[in-house]
Amino acid sequence: MKFLEGSMKQELAKFFVFAAAVFTAPVFFKGGYIVNVLVFVGIYTILAVALNLLLGLAGQISLGQAAFFGLGAYISGVLTATHAANPWVAMVIAAIAVGIIAFVLGFPILKLKGHYLAMATLGMGIIVYIIFNETVDITGGPSGLSGIPNLSICGIIFNTDMKNYYLVWSFAMATILLSVNLSASRIGRALRALHDSEVAARILGVNVRLLKVQIFTISGIFSALAGSLYAHTVQFISPASFGFNVSIELLTMVIIGGLGSIYGSFLGAAILTLLPELFRTFQDYDIVVYGIVLIVITMFMPGGLVRGVPLLARFLLAKVKSGLPSEKRV
Amino acid sequence: MELFEQLLQYTLSGLSTGAIYALIGLGFAIIYNSTSIINFAQGEFVMLGGMLTLFFHITLGLYLPLAVVLAVVVATAVGALFERLAISPLKDAEPIILVIITIGGSILIRGVAMLLWGKDTHALPMFSGNEPIILMGAAMMPQNLWIFGITLIIITANRFFFHHSISGKAMRACSVNRIASRLVGIDVKRMMLFSFVISSAMGAAAGIIIAPLTMTSYDVGVMLGLKGFCAAIIGGMSGGMGTVAGGLIVGVLESLGAGLISSGYKDAIAFIILLIILFIRPQGLFGKGEAERV
Numbered sequence: 001m002k003f004l005e006g007s008m009k010q011e012l013a014k015f016f017v018f019a020a021a022v023f024t025a026p027v028f029f030k031g032g033y034i035v036n037v038l039v040f041v042g043i044y045t046i047l048a049v050a051l052n053l054l055l056g057l058a059g060q061i062s063l064g065q066a067a068f069f070g071l072g073a074y075i076s077g078v079l080t081a082t083h084a085a086n087p088w089v090a091m092v093i094a095a096i097a098v099g100i101i102a103f104v105l106g107f108p109i110l111k112l113k114g115h116y117l118a119m120a121t122l123g124m125g126i127i128v129y130i131i132f133n134e135t136v137d138i139t140g141g142p143s144g145l146s147g148i149p150n151l152s153i154c155g156i157i158f159n160t161d162m163k164n165y166y167l168v169w170s171f172a173m174a175t176i177l178l179s180v181n182l183s184a185s186r187i188g189r190a191l192r193a194l195h196d197s198e199v200a201a202r203i204l205g206v207n208v209r210l211l212k213v214q215i216f217t218i219s220g221i222f223s224a225l226a227g228s229l230y231a232h233t234v235q236f237i238s239p240a241s242f243g244f245n246v247s248i249e250l251l252t253m254v255i256i257g258g259l260g261s262i263y264g265s266f267l268g269a270a271i272l273t274l275l276p277e278l279f280r281t282f283q284d285y286d287i288v289v290y291g292i293v294l295i296v297i298t299m300f301m302p303g304g305l306v307r308g309v310p311l312l313a314r315f316l317l318a319k320v321k322s323g324l325p326s327e328k329r330v
Numbered sequence: 331m332e333l334f335e336q337l338l339q340y341t342l343s344g345l346s347t348g349a350i351y352a353l354i355g356l357g358f359a360i361i362y363n364s365t366s367i368i369n370f371a372q373g374e375f376v377m378l379g380g381m382l383t384l385f386f387h388i389t390l391g392l393y394l395p396l397a398v399v400l401a402v403v404v405a406t407a408v409g410a411l412f413e414r415l416a417i418s419p420l421k422d423a424e425p426i427i428l429v430i431i432t433i434g435g436s437i438l439i440r441g442v443a444m445l446l447w448g449k450d451t452h453a454l455p456m457f458s459g460n461e462p463i464i465l466m467g468a469a470m471m472p473q474n475l476w477i478f479g480i481t482l483i484i485i486t487a488n489r490f491f492f493h494h495s496i497s498g499k500a501m502r503a504c505s506v507n508r509i510a511s512r513l514v515g516i517d518v519k520r521m522m523l524f525s526f527v528i529s530s531a532m533g534a535a536a537g538i539i540i541a542p543l544t545m546t547s548y549d550v551g552v553m554l555g556l557k558g559f560c561a562a563i564i565g566g567m568s569g570g571m572g573t574v575a576g577g578l579i580v581g582v583l584e585s586l587g588a589g590l591i592s593s594g595y596k597d598a599i600a601f602i603i604l605l606i607i608l609f610i611r612p613q614g615l616f617g618k619g620e621a622e623r624v
Contacts, residue, residue, distance in 0.1 A: 061426075108609040115368055119563045120608050122556070123601035130598040244552070248370075248433055255430045284445060291438030295416055295431055302420065302427045 035161040041273045042168035043226050046175045048253040048265035050222035056260030058215045059195035061118050064125030065250050068220040070242025071098050072227025081147045091228040095221050102220030106213035125247045132239035144238030151232045164233045258304025267305045335467035340589040346474045348581020349481040352574040353536035354558025357529035359569045363505035364525040366425045371436040373555020375530040378405040379537030380546035402534045409530025443548040454541040477539045560604045564615045572616030
């Protein structure tokens, strides 16, 4: 379960190809609904990469990522909509505040392992979700918080899907680049060591406890930034967007894409965001189809799409090659 | 005196929801011990129990005890089918992959239930009468007695099965060491199936006995499942009394918190208790501290 497949040079090349594809993609779509959906793919890519740093790189599960996502969104939202703060300032405050929260919570939470860790992070997510619902005076409660302003820079207001696409994806690309760099660094190697064996890492002089908390904090900060972006692009937030099911969806994105693969996280985010849109035509059946697709992909591609799709392609190619002569015989 | 009556009232209702959490938690623990999977579909069997009883009793007009039995049978069949179709075929998958499959299964079961029975909330009739029993100033429904009685029977039967029958002992052997169990001739695959059968039957039973008190709908399984998970974690993921105690603790404290502090934070209270317990004792309240093998 490596986080980097090739050398740093190859990784950078891969990154630039991906960046080029991302930034030219809207030209082919010429705006429209798909760009709107791709904005959300960008936001979920940030979230999935953030979780993947924790789960794929450091081997620590979190079922409460939606809490950091929601805290980022609500801190940004409340500061700008209620207190008329500058959106950029609000975003920075949100990131710092969530970073501090994650750091403080990280020490007791990451002492836990396995299903205890899963349960503690899950509990954290649910508690935060209930707080969003119950503090009606601040958050607006279940009916949500509206009137959140768009971000703007040098007079350009990010108020169309196309502008938001470039805004969100700039952040997403920065997240990906930082994550690639991080996993190639000394810290990344230490994290991989701790993934394989905590005891061995500790013997080699890695401060395991601090390192786990640090990666938890980084993951939280990325998620908070995604939350701020969400708040300022959608301009309306309600607790439903940050519930337990969102944490679960993020976990599914990481696993379906491929645990430990950064571009896999993008694939997972893209698939899980696009599927419900495609299934809209099934109306009420969409949840059933979604469940089946989830089971089938996980069953037949346990290594995730990044590993499963090339395997499938090779398999089909071999089938086609061996299938042709036998057809001639008939 | 008034405060005492209130406390008694909250404790009584807390004990009966706690009994439900205990049953669901035992289901989690049984599956976890024989497969290393945290089965996120556990709550859906609880929902299926309630909804199927409703369907057989109200829609088809069957006699209630018959409807209850049929509901448990169908829910158990769904559990067994799920294990055979989605869990069993994956031999060497990592537990996390299987956990994702149970999440998919949970979404699927919930979706089918929504299609079949709609999104409305329904109430199942009480098993025997709506006359509350007054006990030292606290009111209790006969249904609460049903809950205590049935939970007690299930837990006793469970204990008997795991300690005094060959299959039960084989399942406990699997939870200690799967490879060694296979070497002594235990059919590990079948034990995995058994664990799903037992857990879904217990979940369904829990869903049925609580439905007359709390109403039921297609999405009732999520929160109940998570609370059951809480109970199992507090009990140290053991299939025994630790989980039962965990369920009762969560149920009572949650009920007291909701009554005395704020009902809006009722669900949060259960998880705050859980976090406090985990922070103080990382292996659960009743779990044994384990030396890690390197």
